Amino acid sequence: MRIAVASGKGGTGKTTVAVNLALSLDNVQLIDCDVENPNGHLFLGKELEEAESVNLTVPLIDKGKCTNCGKCAEFCRYNALVTFKQDTLFFPEMCHGCGGCTLVCPEEAIAEVPRPIGRIYHADVGGMDFWSGLLNIGEPMATPVIKRLKSHIDASRTVIMDSPPGTACPVIETMSDADYVILVTEPTPFGLHDLKLAIEVARLMGLRFGVIVNRMGSGDDRVQRHCSEQNIRLLMEIPQSQEIAELYSKGIPFVREMPEWKAKFRDLHARITKEVGR
Numbered sequence: 001m002r003i004a005v006a007s008g009k010g011g012t013g014k015t016t017v018a019v020n021l022a023l024s025l026d027n028v029q030l031i032d033c034d035v036e037n038p039n040g041h042l043f044l045g046k047e048l049e050e051a052e053s054v055n056l057t058v059p060l061i062d063k064g065k066c067t068n069c070g071k072c073a074e075f076c077r078y079n080a081l082v083t084f085k086q087d088t089l090f091f092p093e094m095c096h097g098c099g100g101c102t103l104v105c106p107e108e109a110i111a112e113v114p115r116p117i118g119r120i121y122h123a124d125v126g127g128m129d130f131w132s133g134l135l136n137i138g139e140p141m142a143t144p145v146i147k148r149l150k151s152h153i154d155a156s157r158t159v160i161m162d163s164p165p166g167t168a169c170p171v172i173e174t175m176s177d178a179d180y181v182i183l184v185t186e187p188t189p190f191g192l193h194d195l196k197l198a199i200e201v202a203r204l205m206g207l208r209f210g211v212i213v214n215r216m217g218s219g220d221d222r223v224q225r226h227c228s229e230q231n232i233r234l235l236m237e238i239p240q241s242q243e244i245a246e247l248y249s250k251g252i253p254f255v256r257e258m259p260e261w262k263a264k265f266r267d268l269h270a271r272i273t274k275e276v277g278r
């Protein structure tokens with residue numbers, strides 16, 4: 001089963017939930033899909049090994065063959081190619097690596113070359129299979145790195161995917177084939193505002209989802225009221241706790257020091273499994 005842990009905004013405790021849930025289960029894979037700001041590994045106390053580089057296949061124009069006819073630029077819907085009378089320019093950051101320009105060039109002036117945009121890391125954390133991706137600084141497209149990261153999914157395990165924050169393309173890519181989405185929020189007006197956006201995305205994608213409220217007691221009950229009005233399953237409440245906050249600040253997942261929470265996360269997983277019907 002694949003469970004995506006997402007939230008409409010950063011800083012709600014999404015990674016905390018993903019890591020603690022993963023550490024509470026057996027035969028599990030944790031995949032940190034927040035490739036612009038991966039931090040799951042900080043809580044696992046394990047050195048990561050670089051597994052592979054992620055490349056996009058981009059065009060390389062042979063200026064000797066190119067006649068500046070403009071067919072490639074006309075084709076490219078991402079405006080990565082621009083043709084002038086004397087030259088054709090390529091803007092690598094705009095290229096999605098679709099390969100279309102190579103196909104339409106009448107002079108066969110375009111070769112395809114790899115362009116590194118990120119890296120994939122791996123660690124075995126006491127039997128937990130951990131994967132993490134990192135988008136290179138300045139690169140605008142996280143989705144290809146997430147796709148590559150997800151190619152390492154092991155279907156024989158329970159897969160926990162820590163999604164990027166927000167509701168943009170990288171989140172959609174992470175959630176796209178999830179069996180269930182856990183939406184993590186905080187009990188504040190901002191938390192509810194962004195939770196509503198995340199709920200809308202999950203509904204549009206036709207995904208099953210439920211809500212975890214983190215730092216309960218630090219705000220009000222508007223998230224719970226909204227969930228009740230909308231008939232949305234409230235999966236768990238994690239209290240605002242000095243002990244949890246102190247463990248977090250030391251990079252210690254709280255299930256390691258508070259075993260009663262391990263049982264709660266196991267119960268959460270069992271309820272999700274039942275709802276998904278696996």
Ligand code: SF4
Pocket residue numbers: 061065066067068069070071072073083088104105106107108109110
């Ligand atoms: S389609 Fe080929 S020949 Fe025409 S401008 Fe592009 S690279 Fe040059």
Ligand code: SF4
Pocket residue numbers: 057058059075076077078079080081094095096097098099100101102
């Ligand atoms: S590979 Fe696709 S996106 Fe990249 S320049 Fe060519 S047509 Fe544009």
